[in-house]
Amino acid sequence: MVTINQLQILQSSITGLISFVSSSVSAKLDDSNYLQWHFQMQLMLEGYGIMNFVDGSNPCPSQFSYTYSSDPEI
Numbered sequence: 001m002v003t004i005n006q007l008q009i010l011q012s013s014i015t016g017l018i019s020f021v022s023s024s025v026s027a028k029l030d031d032s033n034y035l036q037w038h039f040q041m042q043l044m045l046e047g048y049g050i051m052n053f054v055d056g057s058n059p060c061p062s063q064f065s066y067t068y069s070s071d072p073e074i
Contacts, residue, residue, distance in 0.1 A: 021041075024044050025040045026040065027040050
């Protein structure tokens with residue numbers, strides 16, 4: 001079950017991302033400018049080093065970090 005707080009955090013992250021992309025990419029996607037828009041988006045994603053997450057060649061990191069120890073008390 002997703003809580004209201006989790007939805008608000010997700011919504012604020014997505015809203016921030018959308019506004020960031022809107023200000024970073026000058027070509028707004030429409031019926032006639034896909035190639036220009038695609039090129040700008042690709043350059044932006046590669047510039048921030050996140051293209052591999054978008055195209056699926058690098059999986060997203062786990063939501064939680066796991067630490068394994070041989071010590072049974074930890």
